[in-house]
Amino acid sequence: MRLTVSHRTHYAYDAPVPYGLQQIRLRPKSRPGQLVEDWNIDVAGGQVEVSFEDEHANTVDLVSFAPGQTEIEITCRGTVEVEDKAGVVGHQGGYVPMWLFQRSTALTKAGPLMQALLDKVTRGADDLDTLHALSAQILDHVPYSTDQAAADLTAEDVLNAGHGVCQDHAHVFITAARAMGYPARYVSGYLMMDDRVDQNASHAWAEAHVPTLGWVGFDISNGISPDARYVRVATGLDYRGAAPISGMRYGNAAEDMTVSLQVQQQ
Structure with missing residues (x-):
């Protein structure tokens, strides 16, 4: 596309x-x-x-x-x-060692609310099933809402609020995925919406590293992996490292x- x-x-x-x-x-x-x-x-x-x-x-x-x-x-x-690659980006390149993507940041530090969320996640037959189950659990627990759009909310703040935007969903997913043993990172970019051309903000999602596939994207807010409507621009450990x-x-x-x-x- x-x-x-x-x-x-x-x-x-x-x-x-x-x-x-x-x-x-x-x-x-x-x-x-x-x-x-x-x-x-x-x-x-x-x-x-x-x-x-x-x-x-x-x-x-x-x-x-x-x-x-x-x-x-x-x-x-x-x-x-x-091209639609079902969210699969591929194996790690660049200068950052893989272990760094498992390090928590100020915005992605797990706390008691995160542990309560993880207790509800059903592990699937493989890594992809598990990560999709995690994505679905997050959206169920934290519905999409634009009532707040602060850039400095931690994952625990978002879980406590019980709602959030795409940036918040990405932070919760990243925090949870790292706690489950997956390297994870934040992605900023663009999404072509199906119902409009004009937008008032860019988009954000998350990627987790799966041993057999490399980096795989998860757009928690929309409940899918990125397809041909998504343009990847920048990645980081959290929003602060990938902010436009x-x-x-x-x-x-x-x-x-x-x-x-x-x-x-x-």
Whole structure:
């Protein structure tokens, strides 16, 4: 499937910003099952200082603000050919050792609520059955809801709230999978929705490493493994390591962010 993506993030500040710096992980890579035909990033109100690969082999653009800006806009557009591989990404590559994907982070630390969830998961005949059962149990226990969308909720926070968005589902799945002995990681990217073109946020899911297949994706919020509607962009141990945009700025200006996104089949 040939997908086109147009993603705009606009920041407005109520006072001039003397200095700001952002890390942008918004460049998908070609890999088995995903061919990036073209991809461009434009920055209004700043400039790309340098591009590099991080420890997860994500392409990162470091963007600086022009001094005194009250608006910054980052726009990426591109076309990606995606093949349906039933969520199978393949074996680990890059610079990170496999054991690191079993290490908990501040957002993915297991607690008593996680253990209670794990007690309800029925192990299947093989790893895939078990991980799909885990995904289903999470969605049943934590229904999808946009009532909260904070970026800093831990897996225990999400279980306590009893609802969450795709980012929350990914954190709960990652935490549970690691507790069950599977290396797991967070994935940020895009999903072509069946019922709309316009969206107000990118998407997130999780991947677990299965010995016979390598990395396999699980979109807990939708109860499926990623197919040809998904564009993988960045991976990390949790959201903080794969966030599309993160950074810092000087000054006390209040920030207002708006996002517009279109993902459609060409």
